[in-house]
Amino acid sequence: MSTAPVDPPSLPERARVRSSERSVLEATGFQPTPNTSGKYPKKRRRPRIMHDIAQKPSGSPADLFFSHFQREAERQDGASCVFLLWSSKDSEMATTWAVDVPTTNLENEEEIFQKLAARYAAERGFWRRHLYFRDFARLRPVVFRFVHQRSERFSVFMEPLDLSKLRELYSARQAEAEKVIHSITDLNSDDFPDYCYLEYSGKYNHDNYNCPINSLTASIDSVCPFEEWDVCNKQLRWIQTMPFLSCYFRNPAGARSQNILNSINGHGYIHDYKTIRLPFHGPQQQVRGLELDGLYVEMDWKVSKRLCVFLLLFVLVVLSGKFIWGSWEIVFGAGSFFIALPVLTLTVLSYCEV
16 A cells, blocks of 8 residues: 655755755855844933932023122112221221112112111121120221122122322312413402303303314313312312211211212212123123222220120129129129120120121
8 A cells, every 4th residue: 555655744944944044054154144224223222310410590690690780770770879897997807798779769868878877786686786895986988809708798709999099189180270270360369360260050161262172173082170179179078078077977867969989080889780890801701890989987996885795794794793693702703704704705706706
């Protein structure tokens, strides 16, 4: 009985591929590249950023520093201020603080000095005003530069205004102008000499024929000696009356219609908030490049305060000691310690007051 031929089972597809690859390797010696066209490529995951992307700052450090003045300028049209400084005289050794005191009426200097005194009293606080041994001595004009800002205060680098140098400068200019006046004015003439003078309107009237302003060759740099003498005299009077700043700080009513806060030699003490900005010196502006004028509160030791505090402590210690210990020997022995310790503490705090 004959048996029908039966086909052997076919090799799996992967076996046939491996067999074909083996045959090619034996014949050529090269390993064929497998066909991966039917496979999906692996998806590569984008690496995650492990930190937040820093936001771009809204402006330069200088812009952020002066944002306080910009807000004040936008709050009221024509807003202005006076800078009040206190604490250390030597800004290189210790911190000097400054605050801007807003002003509403530039002509009312009585109100301005009232605000300055009130702001300084608020900055010191009750206990420093009544218990510390240092108190207000004088108010001095200074120039300063910003260091950093802390809340509503500014740490500044302060330098005193050299009034003696300004006095020498204007005295020399006034003497030179006086020489020119004598050279162009005939004081021995029977007629009244012609002078250049300031009119009530604020305009200078140059009546002197020999005045450099009336010369045919006069230029924009020509200076009237009479006007120069008046300018120097005005500045010298301001320097001479500088101690009145301290008087007006104690008694603001005396500053009425005095105009003592006007500028001297380009130094003005009432600042428009819109003008408090950095001068442009290229792309990198520095806060320390701005120089402003302010008023510095200078303090001094007050013997009367120390005496009052000593007597107050002495009475309290004697009365309480006699009631507690009942012996005058113990009162005077231990009482001296209880008096010396707080007095010494207040002295140190007064010296280190910031």
